[in-house]
Amino acid sequence: MQLLPVLISLTLLLVGAAATRKPPTHLEFYLHDIVTAVPLSPATAVRVARGVTPLPHNPTIHFGDMYVIDDPLTEGPELSSPALGKAQGLYIFASRTDMALMQTFNMVFTAGPHNGSTIAVVAREPILDPVRELPVVGGTGSFRGATGYVLFRTYSANGTNSVIHVNMCVRARV
Amino acid sequence: MQLLPVLISLTLLLVGAAATRKPPTHLEFYLHDIVTAVPLSPATAVRVARGVTPLPHNPTIHFGDMYVIDDPLTEGPELSSPALGKAQGLYIFASRTDMALMQTFNMVFTAGPHNGSTIAVVAREPILDPVRELPVVGGTGSFRGATGYVLFRTYSANGTNSVIHVNMCVRARV
Amino acid sequence: MQLLPVLISLTLLLVGAAATRKPPTHLEFYLHDIVTAVPLSPATAVRVARGVTPLPHNPTIHFGDMYVIDDPLTEGPELSSPALGKAQGLYIFASRTDMALMQTFNMVFTAGPHNGSTIAVVAREPILDPVRELPVVGGTGSFRGATGYVLFRTYSANGTNSVIHVNMCVRARV
Numbered sequence: 001m002q003l004l005p006v007l008i009s010l011t012l013l014l015v016g017a018a019a020t021r022k023p024p025t026h027l028e029f030y031l032h033d034i035v036t037a038v039p040l041s042p043a044t045a046v047r048v049a050r051g052v053t054p055l056p057h058n059p060t061i062h063f064g065d066m067y068v069i070d071d072p073l074t075e076g077p078e079l080s081s082p083a084l085g086k087a088q089g090l091y092i093f094a095s096r097t098d099m100a101l102m103q104t105f106n107m108v109f110t111a112g113p114h115n116g117s118t119i120a121v122v123a124r125e126p127i128l129d130p131v132r133e134l135p136v137v138g139g140t141g142s143f144r145g146a147t148g149y150v151l152f153r154t155y156s157a158n159g160t161n162s163v164i165h166v167n168m169c170v171r172a173r174v
Numbered sequence: 175m176q177l178l179p180v181l182i183s184l185t186l187l188l189v190g191a192a193a194t195r196k197p198p199t200h201l202e203f204y205l206h207d208i209v210t211a212v213p214l215s216p217a218t219a220v221r222v223a224r225g226v227t228p229l230p231h232n233p234t235i236h237f238g239d240m241y242v243i244d245d246p247l248t249e250g251p252e253l254s255s256p257a258l259g260k261a262q263g264l265y266i267f268a269s270r271t272d273m274a275l276m277q278t279f280n281m282v283f284t285a286g287p288h289n290g291s292t293i294a295v296v297a298r299e300p301i302l303d304p305v306r307e308l309p310v311v312g313g314t315g316s317f318r319g320a321t322g323y324v325l326f327r328t329y330s331a332n333g334t335n336s337v338i339h340v341n342m343c344v345r346a347r348v
Numbered sequence: 349m350q351l352l353p354v355l356i357s358l359t360l361l362l363v364g365a366a367a368t369r370k371p372p373t374h375l376e377f378y379l380h381d382i383v384t385a386v387p388l389s390p391a392t393a394v395r396v397a398r399g400v401t402p403l404p405h406n407p408t409i410h411f412g413d414m415y416v417i418d419d420p421l422t423e424g425p426e427l428s429s430p431a432l433g434k435a436q437g438l439y440i441f442a443s444r445t446d447m448a449l450m451q452t453f454n455m456v457f458t459a460g461p462h463n464g465s466t467i468a469v470v471a472r473e474p475i476l477d478p479v480r481e482l483p484v485v486g487g488t489g490s491f492r493g494a495t496g497y498v499l500f501r502t503y504s505a506n507g508t509n510s511v512i513h514v515n516m517c518v519r520a521r522v
Contacts, residue, residue: 044444048397048412049222051242064222064242068399068412070444088442088472089450094262094279096218096244102263104278104452105442106472120470120483122294122311124262124280135294135312135319137470138483138495145483145495147312147319147347173495223396225416238396238416240438268436268453270392270418276437278452296468296485298436298454309468309486309493321486321493321521 024148027114027168029084031152032072035160040079045069045091056097065093069105077155077163085109091125101125103134107168117141119170121150130154136170145173198322201288201342203258205326206246209334214253219243219265230271237270243279251329251337259283265299275299277308281342291315293344295324304328310344319347372496375462375516377432379500380420383508388427393417393439404445411444417453425503425511433457439473449473451482455516465489467518469498478502484518493521 034044051064070088074081089105107119118141123134132152139146148170155163208218225238244262248255263279281293292315297308306326313320322344329337382392399412418436422429437453455467466489471482480500487494496518503511 042401042444046400046412048399048414049240051222052220053216063244064220066222066242066397068414068440068442068450070411070442086443088448090440090442092242092264094242094244094264095260096216100262100282102242102278102280104450104470106450106470108448108472118472118483120472120485122278122280122296122470122485123314124282124292124294133314133318135292135314137294137296137311137485140471140481140483140497144481144497149314149318223414225396226394227390237418238394240396240416266416266438268416268418268438269434270390274436274456276416276452276454296452296454296470297488298456298466298468307488307492309466309488311468311470311485323488323492 022172024169024171025114025143027166029166029168030074030077030081030155031087031164031166032074032079033069033162033164034071035067038079038161041072044071051093053096055093055095055099058099061093061099063093063096067091073107073109073166077165082111084111089121094124099127101127114142117143119143119146119150119168123150125152127154136168139170139172143170143172146170147173196346198343198345199288199317201340203340203342204248204251204255204329205261205338205340206248206253207243207336207338208245209241212253212335215246218245225267227270229267229269229273232273235267235273237267239267241265247281247283247340251339256285258285263295268298273301275301288316291317293317293320293324293342297324299326301328310342313344313346317344317346320344321347370520372517372519373462373491375514377514377516378422378425378429378503379435379512379514380422380427381417381510381512382419383415386427386509389420392419399441401444403441403443403447406447409441409447411441414438414440421455421457421514425513430459432459437469442472447475449475462490465491467491467494467498467516471498473500475502484516487518487520491518491520494518495521 045067049066051062053063055061073084091101091103094102103123120138125132134150136148151167153165155165219241223240225236227237229235247258265275265277268276277297294312308324310322325341327339329339393415397414399410401411403409421432439449439451442450451471468486473480482498484496499515501513503513
């Protein structure tokens, strides 16, 4: 029976091809968006451009307001919890009517197994929804070629500041 | 002959693996970029940052001008046509010489089978070209993990306002 | 022996499926980020928004400063070297403490085999690192559906201007 070796070779070849798809990585942590300085931290989100038209239900915010962020990522919900990295980028109030952001940011990890790796996100975030899904569009280091998603849930909010529970599921590709 | 069951199992396994690649979704609709308010709508694109150098063939526009958009998406070319969603994000005149935009926006669908789902786009758009291809870099909901492209064609232009015919072809991935 | 034709068909089918994954494209070129005009060129990077807090080690830069770029891409490191295209988009100083940018730009190629095609990048760039990896998140034309990465190395820096050696490795997908 000469076919068996061929079949085995074929199977190994195909398993090898399938293996370029790595298993997903799940991470859970907290993001601190600090617009108003607190004793433990200066502002990590600053407004750099101002829109014209106030939002109907929140006139302190204007359609078009743009913030630049350097938000801490921590293991637990307290700002004093061990640091995992930063979320660096921008968000814009990009709805004339709703509390919905357009976000573009990178998460850089500075501790743990993904130290030095980054995740790129381009997303719409309706910040008052209980759960927001944000697409992962790329990554570097151990996350090179990453695809997947991030789930944001507001853990606590205090005026303009908020703590977000982040649930990340990404798959690196070669 | 014991090989046949093995072969069949192998085939089923591989067909299963291939099935993680879903069929593409094709959508066609219209986008309304309203810089100057009209009777039916306020401005949906507002300038929030201003560049320095006027473009050679259109000195009212400066290299670096940045707009935030909340542009309606509709089924037909009329603004009064049934609403499908919004395109929310930013565009920048990012060429010193040409009418070429750098765009980052999300399309959120608010009606139909993709209600609540979004598509993320990062693109260069040479707005005077007859057809512009924009890359889809991600998505959420029924478009989670989306890849694909969007074709923009100017349907009509009236001063600073324009209606864009949008042809979208995306594939969600798991 | 009836199994051999089946096996061969199966192999051909699977090789066909694998063929939707195209081979990667490698390109090497130089990017010129010109913040201060030089005899050969006006500024190709202009600041359009200003942050509030100066960086600790470089107080001329503020956290939140945003630049719009239309940076030339050339074959060799000299600005007078044959033109390959442009990098058009934005970068923001998105760290309160480090020289780290958040970038969103498209590279449009205007010569050679990829004339008219584009590559979309969303990245964090720690500009003082010897090598920076930037994720490719999409593309158009011959780069439709592109994934991959770009490596930036500073070739030379002169005050606010710099020449970046770019090493690009991308794979188009159908």
